[in-house]
Amino acid sequence: MDVFVIGIGLIGGSLARDIRRFQEDVRIYGLDDNPAHMNEALRLGLVDEEASYDQLSEADVVLVSIPVDASVRELPKILDKVGDDTLVIDAGSTKALICNTLSDHPKRRNFMACHPIAGTEFSGPTAAIDELYQGKTNIICEVEKTAFKLQERGLELFKKLGMRIRYMNPEAHDKHIAYVSHLSHISSFMLGKTVIEKEKNERDIFDMAGSGFESTVRLAKSSPDMWTPIFEQNKENVLETLEEYIRNLEEFKQKLLQDDYEGIYGEMNNTNKIKEILKGIVPQNKN
Amino acid sequence: MDVFVIGIGLIGGSLARDIRRFQEDVRIYGLDDNPAHMNEALRLGLVDEEASYDQLSEADVVLVSIPVDASVRELPKILDKVGDDTLVIDAGSTKALICNTLSDHPKRRNFMACHPIAGTEFSGPTAAIDELYQGKTNIICEVEKTAFKLQERGLELFKKLGMRIRYMNPEAHDKHIAYVSHLSHISSFMLGKTVIEKEKNERDIFDMAGSGFESTVRLAKSSPDMWTPIFEQNKENVLETLEEYIRNLEEFKQKLLQDDYEGIYGEMNNTNKIKEILKGIVPQNKN
Structure with a gap:
């Protein structure tokens, strides 16, 4: 499985740590605007290699864990690049603007709008920890807009992370x-x-x-x-x-x-x- | 050593637990307005027996760990009853009114005004834990008003509890x-x-x-x-x-x-x- 983590801080790095533990034959690709964070993530073994948007067509799962203003700006570009069978998940603490921004995107069905209620007050790759998501709630918005097969892939991932799922509309x-x-x-x-x-x-x-x-x-x-x-x-x-x-x-x-x-x-x-x-x-x- | 704990909740009960661990030949007497708390403290072994104000003349150390309005009301009566060689310590989160109330008491020299900055959000005898005071700050006010020999006894106790001491006036x-x-x-x-x-x-x-x-x-x-x-x-x-x-x-x-x-x-x-x-x-x- 090829997993791309865009933004390798507390949220993305912790996901990488967990996926590596439960998923066989996984390769984790990292993207981060901050070169110091990228190097840190490589050094810590959170990711296997640095990647670029042009490689996204190969991805099975893309996790976008960047500030919510960057998500609104980058998610349309990311969806432009991914393959038909790629699942893109975000982790933003706001959901309405992101869902609205993507509502008419031709690859909207490749996107699952998520908010894992998990975190600490720390940030950056060194803040990443094992089992951050264990027992936590993941809120999924507009699940019906995600392709059924990709919904399944997402839910299987969250199950392995130990998360419980709640469905909600973005405004609520x-x-x-x-x-x-x-x-x-x-x-x-x-x-x-x-x-x-x-x-x-x-x-x-x-x-x-x-x-x-x-x-x-x-x-x-x-x-x-x-x-x-x-x-x-x-x-x-x-x-x-x-x-x-x-x-x-x-x-x-x-x-x-x-x-x-x-x-x-x-x-x-x-x-x-x-x-x-x-x-x-x-x-x-x-x- | 005869220790009397007046108010056997989180603060008093935790002190009792620690004193019992480091002090040989200690007997701990408890007083509490709430009969359920008194029974709980006996059952948990926090105190050896229930006592009354009339026994305070035998005390080496009296800890008063009750709400601060009760402290202002009870401390003068407690000081009336203690022996010349008894050290009375309080643990209130306010210090000015308590110090003012006792300033002219004939036994003011038997009293040490303290605020151990330690606690949890829980209360009652079942909330008492070991080592609550370890590494915490104890603020002592108007230390010069406490008899020198009793200051020493108090400081020795706080040292055994693992506390660091800060001196401050009650208003500050x-x-x-x-x-x-x-x-x-x-x-x-x-x-x-x-x-x-x-x-x-x-x-x-x-x-x-x-x-x-x-x-x-x-x-x-x-x-x-x-x-x-x-x-x-x-x-x-x-x-x-x-x-x-x-x-x-x-x-x-x-x-x-x-x-x-x-x-x-x-x-x-x-x-x-x-x-x-x-x-x-x-x-x-x-x-």
């Missing part, structure tokens, strides 16, 4: 993911910013930081190259979540100003049910 | 901890609230949540009994951090509204330096 995906992923990143980045700004004058503040702060601010380590175009493409949904979040923070502030500690207690007590909700997700993080 | 403690701990909790609770409110109408939203959301919302599992009085006692500092946080979120929202993606990139890129800052803290979480 973008709306929901704004709440459970995009907003978390903004809340974390702005928390980091608030504390760093303060720390400029108060050097010893971080000496007091514990694992609670570390956990809450973890996503503020994420790559701006990846996240800026996500916020751009999902602007309307992200704005909606951000407004609700700010409104809730303002209400909390008002309660505190008014010494309404019963109200504050109630807010926290109600939100504690997140415990039960979280039990159902990402269980592998608990092991 | 409360101001700084608002940024690196109290604000994190509010941001996490309100994130949880925002997403739960949305989820009422959109049942499948949590199916899309990954480890990023889980990490950012982790602190929203924390106990309202513990956190309500912390916010009350540290109201002014918490309001200041909360206002700065909301202002940063508003600025981010404005940038998004104005399609200022260069500005958004810049914000995230600047905040990425939290990576370097976090490398210096809670290193044991990385192992």
Whole structure:
């Protein structure tokens, strides 16, 4: 099987690691704009050789794991180059613009719009790890637009990776993911910013930081190259979540100003049910 | 050595576990308002027997690990009861009100005002774990007000627990901890609230949540009994951090509204330096 990975960072590199473990006779070709990442991927053995778009006609599977603005620009060109029997998968955190962009492409049937909900706050080939996808959810959009035979190839791959599948339309995906992923990143980045700004004058503040702060601010380590175009493409949904979040923070502030500690207690007590909700997700993080 | 633990939850129970491992001939006495927690602590072997305030005169060390409003109420009574050679330690996340309340107490020299920056989002005796304090920071306030011999006993204990010590005045403690701990909790609770409110109408939203959301919302599992009085006692500092946080979120929202993606990139890129800052803290979480 010839697998091409376009963009060999955390997502593409981790896929390469897993495919190599479960697939016999696999050859992995890499493409990356960043020559340092390309060399790193070769050195780490994530890919067997560097490739170019002109070789895509030979591909069985192409994974496109690049920032979502680059995906919108590159996916039409990639589809132009692939063979009739090639499956092209993306991994972008937004789905509506990508699906719209490709809707009239003559090779739309070769494309499967995916969002594997998997990752860490790190990026680049050195961030790639084994079993990143094990037990995680993969959201597939507009599955009916992918050729049946290629759907099967994709699903078989995701099964081997240990993923569970959810089908969703691109608009619903973008709306929901704004709440459970995009907003978390903004809340974390702005928390980091608030504390760093303060720390400029108060050097010893971080000496007091514990694992609670570390956990809450973890996503503020994420790559701006990846996240800026996500916020751009999902602007309307992200704005909606951000407004609700700010409104809730303002209400909390008002309660505190008014010494309404019963109200504050109630807010926290109600939100504690997140415990039960979280039990159902990402269980592998608990092991 | 006779150790009394008043409030046998995560903090008190974890201390009991560690002391039992490194201290020979230790007898641990427990006091807890909650009979279910008391029974649990006995069953788990965290404490050897239940005790009352009247036995405090025999204590070598008393750890007071109860919500900070209860600490302000109970610490004067506890100090009334202890012997001349008893060391009383608290573990509260606020320090100014507690220190002020005790400043004129005849047994002030028996008290050491402490804040071990250690914990998890769980609570109660079953949440107690070994080595919770290993490698963590313990902030001691107004150390000069504690009798020299009792300072030594406290420092020896913290050394055995594996803690590093920082000295700070209570006002500076409360101001700084608002940024690196109290604000994190509010941001996490309100994130949880925002997403739960949305989820009422959109049942499948949590199916899309990954480890990023889980990490950012982790602190929203924390106990309202513990956190309500912390916010009350540290109201002014918490309001200041909360206002700065909301202002940063508003600025981010404005940038998004104005399609200022260069500005958004810049914000995230600047905040990425939290990576370097976090490398210096809670290193044991990385192992």
